[in-house]
Amino acid sequence: MPDAQLLAAQDLRLDVNVLDYVILALYFLVVLGIGFAAKRAVRTSLDFFLSGRALPAWITGLAFMSANLGATEVLGMAANGAQYGAMTLHYYWIGAVPAMVFLGIVMMPFYYRSKVHSVPEFMRRRFNGATQLLNAGTFAVAQILIAGINLYALALIMDAMLGWPLWLSIIVSAAIVLAYITLGGLSSAIYNEVMQFFVIVAGLVPVVIIGLTRVGGFSGLGEKVKQSVLGEGGLHTWAHTAGTDNPLNANWIGLVFGLGFVLSFGYWTTNFAEVQRALSARNTNAARLTPIVAAYPKLVIPIVTVIPGLVAVVLFGNLGKDGGPTYNEAIPLLMNEFLPNGVLGVAVTGLLASFMAGMAANISGFNTVFTQDIWKAHINGDHPDEWYVRLGRIATVVGVLAGIGTAFIAAGFGNIMNYLQSLFSFFNAPLFATFIIGLFWRRMTAWAGFWGLLTGTVCAFASYILYKAGVFDFGTELNASFWGAGIAFVVDAIVSVVVTLATTPKPESELRGLVYGLSDASVADDALAGDTAWYRSPVILGAGAVVLAAAFYLPFL
Amino acid sequence: MAAPQRLFDIRRVIGGLFLVYGLILTVTGLFDSAQEIQKAEGIRINLWTGIAMLVVGGAFLLWERLRPSDGPAPSDEEE
Numbered sequence: 001m002p003d004a005q006l007l008a009a010q011d012l013r014l015d016v017n018v019l020d021y022v023i024l025a026l027y028f029l030v031v032l033g034i035g036f037a038a039k040r041a042v043r044t045s046l047d048f049f050l051s052g053r054a055l056p057a058w059i060t061g062l063a064f065m066s067a068n069l070g071a072t073e074v075l076g077m078a079a080n081g082a083q084y085g086a087m088t089l090h091y092y093w094i095g096a097v098p099a100m101v102f103l104g105i106v107m108m109p110f111y112y113r114s115k116v117h118s119v120p121e122f123m124r125r126r127f128n129g130a131t132q133l134l135n136a137g138t139f140a141v142a143q144i145l146i147a148g149i150n151l152y153a154l155a156l157i158m159d160a161m162l163g164w165p166l167w168l169s170i171i172v173s174a175a176i177v178l179a180y181i182t183l184g185g186l187s188s189a190i191y192n193e194v195m196q197f198f199v200i201v202a203g204l205v206p207v208v209i210i211g212l213t214r215v216g217g218f219s220g221l222g223e224k225v226k227q228s229v230l231g232e233g234g235l236h237t238w239a240h241t242a243g244t245d246n247p248l249n250a251n252w253i254g255l256v257f258g259l260g261f262v263l264s265f266g267y268w269t270t271n272f273a274e275v276q277r278a279l280s281a282r283n284t285n286a287a288r289l290t291p292i293v294a295a296y297p298k299l300v301i302p303i304v305t306v307i308p309g310l311v312a313v314v315l316f317g318n319l320g321k322d323g324g325p326t327y328n329e330a331i332p333l334l335m336n337e338f339l340p341n342g343v344l345g346v347a348v349t350g351l352l353a354s355f356m357a358g359m360a361a362n363i364s365g366f367n368t369v370f371t372q373d374i375w376k377a378h379i380n381g382d383h384p385d386e387w388y389v390r391l392g393r394i395a396t397v398v399g400v401l402a403g404i405g406t407a408f409i410a411a412g413f414g415n416i417m418n419y420l421q422s423l424f425s426f427f428n429a430p431l432f433a434t435f436i437i438g439l440f441w442r443r444m445t446a447w448a449g450f451w452g453l454l455t456g457t458v459c460a461f462a463s464y465i466l467y468k469a470g471v472f473d474f475g476t477e478l479n480a481s482f483w484g485a486g487i488a489f490v491v492d493a494i495v496s497v498v499v500t501l502a503t504t505p506k507p508e509s510e511l512r513g514l515v516y517g518l519s520d521a522s523v524a525d526d527a528l529a530g531d532t533a534w535y536r537s538p539v540i541l542g543a544g545a546v547v548l549a550a551a552f553y554l555p556f557l
Numbered sequence: 558m559a560a561p562q563r564l565f566d567i568r569r570v571i572g573g574l575f576l577v578y579g580l581i582l583t584v585t586g587l588f589d590s591a592q593e594i595q596k597a598e599g600i601r602i603n604l605w606t607g608i609a610m611l612v613v614g615g616a617f618l619l620w621e622r623l624r625p626s627d628g629p630a631p632s633d634e635e636e
């Protein structure tokens with residue numbers, strides 16, 4: 001299967017010239033400049049890992065969203081748009097947005113005010129060291145696997161530009177990413193993330209405008225999608241979800257519970273690569289606003305991902321078919337078709353920068369968790385601060401090297417988004433169950449945290465294997481990940497309750513500030529002047545985002 | 558503790574980058590050949606994208622100029 005992939009990738013060749021390379025080179029000069037400047041500002045391990053907790057909400061908010069606008073969004077969501085049509089919108093409007101708002105309003109105060117470095121550290125304080133180690137271990141593995149996806153996507157673009165073989169593109173891409181994260185740690189990663197977001201939007205908007213012009217505007221696109229392989233179903237989100245007669249083969253229970261609740265809440269609320277962005281905010285309010293500020297752009301991101309996917313399926317009849325280009329190539333194909341040199345350079349720069357940012361986010365998440373939650377917490381915690389900064393840099397190198405290996409795994413999947421969702425169902429869904437039960441049920445015991453998490457992860461993995469082996473029939477790979485997530489959540493919850501009833505709970509004094517309804521009075525109020533304004537209220541802004549998401553569904557019922 | 562945003566404001570970096578990109582694209586757009594314009598469905602996409610990037614870049618620089626730092630500096634309690 002990987003062979004077919006490589007052949008298809010070689011068909012696509014972007015017609016870049018000197019002008020495009022100048023635009024690309026300018027970007028990386030600026031990126032390296034930020035790396036050097038940030039390096040001078042990095043003094044303590046807190047600076048390196050959490051940007052000194054000094055950033056305002058609008059920077060952390062954009063960084064939060066940009067950390068996710070890597071390969072997952074741009075190629076993956078366009079691939080899904082082409083493969084499943086308008087149902088891809090569920091990822092944004094019932095998936096991401098409500099989960100981001102929930103994270104900001106309900107969960108962020110616990111993360112931020114407990115002054116933890118990471119999600120696994122939170123697990124240690126709420127449960128025990130074993131839970132922390134388990135969570136840190138699965139998280140580290142997940143980040144390396146996801147880094148491989150980003151690296152593969154990056155290499156796919158380099159391959160299309162330069163015609164290099166995939167393995168060479170992967171290695172060169174890895175070297176560039178490594179150079180830029182080791183320079184300045186999280187500060188430079190965050191700044192680059194914000195920049196790449198604007199550049200990629202500047203590069204994708206022209207693709208959307210020209211694409212819509214070609215197919216005759218929105219109405220023309222609608223007409224042509226109906227006549228394409230997707231058919232009428234490609235234009236609807238909720239129609240026929242009582243059964244499974246829709247492009248996703250998913251019913252509304254799978255969508256609402258699997259995707260909307262478990263998978264998305266799990267991803268957004270416990271994925272440390274994301275949460276870390278909010279932890280670098282300057283106070284509790286800024287931390288709570290971080291995911292909510294990010295939810296607004298997230299609402300409209302489908303314009304530059306799902307619409308190009310639909311245009312691609314209309315224009316390229318052989319997309320996703322045997323011998324044709326893979327769904328992953330929808331966006332690069334459109335760029336090649338429409339963009340003249342100049343804008344093409346901006347779009348290519350945006351894509352390359354986006355995958356680097358995505359990979360940098362995975363690697364910085366990995367090195368924080370490896371250094372703080374595995375090494376410092378469980379192997380040796382007696383070294384001076386600088387020692388851990390250095391270990392963080394070594395972990396970065398190891399993480400990038402491991403990512404090269406996992407990039408070849410990603411290369412075996414025709415739709416990288418499906419692969420990614422399967423990974424989320426293994427790692428994030430059970431974590432979310434443990435986290436949410438632990439937060440709202442203070443009796444839940446330390447070992448319930450550990451065993452719930454372990455059995456949930458194993459069951460999600462088992463359901464995927466059984467789907468692959470043909471024992472379970474979920475219709476599509478994506479639907480399999482919705483169900484895997486649901487199964488992981490339920491098993492985790494049941495095991496947690498059973499183990500809790502058989503063991504003794506932690507005393508309340510150890511749970512202050514970590515569970516709902518037991519606040520920690522010793523933590524000072526860190527509100528700044530102006531935080532009481534309505535436009536800085538997490539609840540008002542969060543409610544606004546959810547209402548907009550619901551309203552956006554109306555044309556696509 | 559030197560907070561990163563005191564060293565270099567991201568708005569200035571994005572604004573500057575967009576101005577340079579906008580300038581390059583606008584100039585390229587002015588001299589685009591008929592063939593290039595036809596590739597983009599008759600839209601002078603380099604020119605329009607260039608102008609849009611100039612506007613966005615200018616807006617970032619203006620924002621940075623009007624509100625140099627976002628609120629008071631954080632306390633250095635971690636030190």
